[in-house]
Amino acid sequence: MTPVTKHLFLFASLPVYATASCVEYSIPRYPPRNAAPLDPTPIGLSFEFYMWPSYMTNITPPMQCAERLSDLYGRTMPIRIGGTTQDRATYDPEFEGYVSYVNEDPLVAPMELTYGPKFWDLIPEYGGETILGFNRGDNNRSNTFAAVVEAKRRALRNLVAIELGNEPDVYNMWNKSIVVPPWNASQEGASAADWAQEFLNVWKQPLPILAAGSYAATIPSRPDWPNVPYLINTAFNDSVKAGVKTYSGHLYAAPPNKTDLAGEMSHVKTVADLSVFNESIALSHGEGVPFILGETNFHPYDVHMDETFGAALATLDRSMRAVTIGIQRLFFHQGTINQALFNWWSDRQINAPFYGGYMAVQALAGGTSIVELDQGDSSYAVYVVYSGHRASKILLINTEYYAEGVRPTTDFTLSGLRASRVTALRLTAESSEVVTTREQTNPGSPRPTLGGQWFSNADCSAKGARKVETTRVGGGKATFSLKASEALLVYL
Ligand SMILES: *[C@@H]1O[C@H](CO)[C@@H](O)[C@H](O)[C@H]1NC(C)=O
Ligand SMILES: *[C@@H]1O[C@H](CO)[C@@H](O)[C@H](O)[C@H]1NC(C)=O
Ligand SMILES: *[C@@H]1O[C@H](CO)[C@@H](O)[C@H](O)[C@H]1NC(C)=O
Ligand SMILES: *[C@@H]1O[C@H](CO)[C@@H](O)[C@H](O)[C@H]1NC(C)=O
Ligand SMILES: *[C@@H]1O[C@H](CO)[C@@H](O)[C@H](O)[C@H]1NC(C)=O
Ligand SMILES: *[C@@H]1O[C@H](CO)[C@@H](O)[C@H](O)[C@H]1NC(C)=O
Numbered sequence: 001m002t003p004v005t006k007h008l009f010l011f012a013s014l015p016v017y018a019t020a021s022c023v024e025y026s027i028p029r030y031p032p033r034n035a036a037p038l039d040p041t042p043i044g045l046s047f048e049f050y051m052w053p054s055y056m057t058n059i060t061p062p063m064q065c066a067e068r069l070s071d072l073y074g075r076t077m078p079i080r081i082g083g084t085t086q087d088r089a090t091y092d093p094e095f096e097g098y099v100s101y102v103n104e105d106p107l108v109a110p111m112e113l114t115y116g117p118k119f120w121d122l123i124p125e126y127g128g129e130t131i132l133g134f135n136r137g138d139n140n141r142s143n144t145f146a147a148v149v150e151a152k153r154r155a156l157r158n159l160v161a162i163e164l165g166n167e168p169d170v171y172n173m174w175n176k177s178i179v180v181p182p183w184n185a186s187q188e189g190a191s192a193a194d195w196a197q198e199f200l201n202v203w204k205q206p207l208p209i210l211a212a213g214s215y216a217a218t219i220p221s222r223p224d225w226p227n228v229p230y231l232i233n234t235a236f237n238d239s240v241k242a243g244v245k246t247y248s249g250h251l252y253a254a255p256p257n258k259t260d261l262a263g264e265m266s267h268v269k270t271v272a273d274l275s276v277f278n279e280s281i282a283l284s285h286g287e288g289v290p291f292i293l294g295e296t297n298f299h300p301y302d303v304h305m306d307e308t309f310g311a312a313l314a315t316l317d318r319s320m321r322a323v324t325i326g327i328q329r330l331f332f333h334q335g336t337i338n339q340a341l342f343n344w345w346s347d348r349q350i351n352a353p354f355y356g357g358y359m360a361v362q363a364l365a366g367g368t369s370i371v372e373l374d375q376g377d378s379s380y381a382v383y384v385v386y387s388g389h390r391a392s393k394i395l396l397i398n399t400e401y402y403a404e405g406v407r408p409t410t411d412f413t414l415s416g417l418r419a420s421r422v423t424a425l426r427l428t429a430e431s432s433e434v435v436t437t438r439e440q441t442n443p444g445s446p447r448p449t450l451g452g453q454w455f456s457n458a459d460c461s462a463k464g465a466r467k468v469e470t471t472r473v474g475g476g477k478a479t480f481s482l483k484a485s486e487a488l489l490v491y492l
Helices: 003-013 049-057 062-073 084-088 118-126 141-158 168-174 185-203 228-235 267-275 278-286 309-324 353-364
Strands: 021-026 043-048 079-082 089-091 113-115 130-134 159-164 210-215 244-251 291-296 330-334 369-372 380-387 390-398 409-415 421-428 469-472 478-483 486-491
Touching: 021 380, 043 049, 043 291, 043 353, 049 062, 049 079, 049 084, 049 118, 062 353, 079 291, 084 089, 084 168, 089 141, 118 130, 118 141, 130 141, 141 159, 141 185, 159 185, 159 244, 168 185, 168 210, 185 210, 185 228, 210 228, 210 291, 228 244, 228 278, 244 278, 267 309, 267 380, 278 291, 309 330, 309 353, 309 369, 309 380, 309 390, 309 421, 353 380, 353 390, 353 421, 353 486, 380 409, 390 409, 390 478, 421 478, 469 478, 478 486
Parallel strands: 021 409, 043 079, 043 330, 079 130, 089 113, 130 159, 159 210, 210 244, 244 291, 291 330
Antiparallel strands: 369 380, 380 390, 390 486, 409 478, 421 469, 421 486
């Protein structure tokens, strides 16, 4: 090798950096007036109704991971048990198992199932605050109210809310017998009110207890589509409203292009997806009750991008943005095991989106209020979490997509910092497209890491060396570099 070619070889092997762009934010020392109050456990889990016993008793590591999230909160993570199969469930007081259904294909949810009283015994066994769903779609009041009475007897201590029907706005898609055409906001609203009143007569105390709405889609341009503002403004009278603990919406973003992860993970898209709830949030607060996302996840149909690291960043950003605009809690849905690609877990596997959920809990736990500093019009998100009067954590997210080639970097300069140095944990992966594997054998293989660590598929314990970054603050300012598709949690 001649000296010249050697020189060229060395030069060519140097990493090539794209010009860094930079953004600057000033951190308000005290919570600004527009800061949103934070619930102590804003991120929860939703379990598809017929899968609840399987998540609790059959597979690892979902409940071990839930325990890790509960450890971050210092209290048990809240859950919701419901979904499309809640409106296919018949209660049988004599049935001694958890659930029973004909399973033609384990990856397809059954159209009918039976469940017994043992189903609810798993709720006190879990031990956290639980929202429980019941069947309205099959229009069998005696069956549903018999179930309600027994569930109350067995699990009252943990029941914080009851849903009467899941996604009733799309009941006609499932040919549910309760549907009265055209099943617009008027018919659905009257049915919701009537069922709520009869339920309240059966339930009696404690009140309030209903999670109302639970619509699949919120479409502000379609006032005839069943919607929470209609329930509040028109369908519910004071007697029904006295029973409402919270209003609830569901959020899955239907991607216009099922392979466009870059567009789907972008902060601008997350902001737009959540803005459809503005009116529902404002009206709920006007009634003095919270608004939650009782069920949410990336997309409504199984698309590959749901299992990627990009989905983890979207999960993180959706969580932070939602609580910032006044949504009290989000319940991330866990659907059919080994089938729903957005699931945080499969059997013996932690999926990439869990890393985003974990970091959201890490960022929000212990916080009392939150404010977003960016304008929602770029790929960069900046959230400041306050504990009492003190800014305690800052979460930076660079939602730019990255697959291969030159990976752009953005410098986030923060001013108004009071410490002389700060520490931070980074969420990263080799690209937005990284997915996890069941084997986890090769420690060098691409996987998401949080603070240098990854979670073991065996028991959800943290593996690898923990990496805490320290940054010096000069004149109240510090700069943090985030590559495309990275997030950084800064501890003040
Ligand atoms: C409603 O459920 C009860 C059992 O609780 C059952 O006996 C009855 O046949 C059901 N009614 C309809 C219309 O399916
Ligand atoms: C609902 O009914 C329509 C018309 O009978 C049928 O084409 C469709 O397959 C049914 N859908 C379901 C989910 O059963
Ligand atoms: C309130 O609305 C419910 C449901 O429509 C109805 O059953 C009930 O009688 C109403 N209560 C009053 C006090 O008007
Ligand atoms: C729903 O449809 C009924 C019957 O066509 C109609 O009277 C009512 O105005 C509609 N409601 C809404 C909210 O569009
Ligand atoms: C969908 O997104 C992919 C990835 O960004 C892109 O290659 C493709 O052209 C898009 N398809 C359409 C129809 O826009
Ligand atoms: C919702 O509120 C946000 C923040 O106030 C605003 O930027 C957005 O335009 C609103 N969106 C809708 C659909 O009302």
